[in-house]
Amino acid sequence: QSALTQPASVSGSPGQSITISCTGTSSDVGSYNLVSWYQQHPGKAPKLMIYEGSKRPSGVSNRFSGSKSGNTASLTISGLQAEDEADYYCCSYAGSSTFNVVFGGGTKLTVL
Amino acid sequence: EVQLVESGGGLVQPGGSLRLSCAASGFTFSSYEMNWVRQAPGKGLEWVSYISSSGSTIYYADSVKGRFTISRDNAKNSLYLQMNSLRAEDTAVYYCARVKGGSWISFDYWGQGTLVTVSS
Numbered sequence: 001q002s003a004l005t006q007p008a009s010v011s012g013s014p015g016q017s018i019t020i021s022c023t024g025t026s027s028d029v030g031s032y033n034l035v036s037w038y039q040q041h042p043g044k045a046p047k048l049m050i051y052e053g054s055k056r057p058s059g060v061s062n063r064f065s066g067s068k069s070g071n072t073a074s075l076t077i078s079g080l081q082a083e084d085e086a087d088y089y090c091c092s093y094a095g096s097s098t099f100n101v102v103f104g105g106g107t108k109l110t111v112l
Numbered sequence: 113e114v115q116l117v118e119s120g121g122g123l124v125q126p127g128g129s130l131r132l133s134c135a136a137s138g139f140t141f142s143s144y145e146m147n148w149v150r151q152a153p154g155k156g157l158e159w160v161s162y163i164s165s166s167g168s169t170i171y172y173a174d175s176v177k178g179r180f181t182i183s184r185d186n187a188k189n190s191l192y193l194q195m196n197s198l199r200a201e202d203t204a205v206y207y208c209a210r211v212k213g214g215s216w217i218s219f220d221y222w223g224q225g226t227l228v229t230v231s232s
């Protein structure tokens with residue numbers, strides 16, 4: 001069982017917007033603005049899409065945005081495109097008395 | 113161009129050992145924190161270990177503590193993971209990942225991964 005909870009799957013049509021949630025606790029997501037999001041296509045390495053909650057790395061489309069409310073972080077993808085179909089993972093620092101990093105179980109995004 | 117290339121994976125028996133390497137190029141390796149992250153077949157990502165830029169600070173996930181050792185050689189632009197007392201549940205693709213400069217636990221570059229299979 002993963003430390004962060006994500007829906008197993010989400011879907012949307014091209015041009016639509018979708019949101020993927022990532023629920024943690026007051027010991028991880030709720031305590032730090034250190035959630036990152038990764039996109040992974042089959043057989044490929046993960047790619048950083050959002051870091052520190054809402055920041056986009058250079059080169060990542062502004063269709064991707066991140067936010068947080070309480071113990072839940074969210075990734076929103078607007079203007080869905082076929083190439084957005086992939087697995088998405090959230091990640092958070094979870095250290096209090098000891099250093100720890102936790103990932104969500106992943107969400108399969110299907111573009112219909 | 114930033115490149116991370118893992119090697120050293122393979123088939124090993126339970127209880128055996130393996131040493132993974134990650135060759136870095138295209139950036140000043142000695143200035144960046146590094147991590148190992150693994151992914152079991154068909155499963156999600158799991159953080160394994162962290163090492164600071166100088167190598168002086170190291171952390172491990174509880175699942176590998178006492179069995180795995182992370183290290184780096186900044187002169188050789190290389191990151192390593194010594195894995196001992198391997199178990200079936202260690203079977204996974206192992207990725208080396210660079211921490212994005214100026215951030216905290218955000219992995220901006222990943223290698224292609226190396227597969228470790230623990231089986232008799």
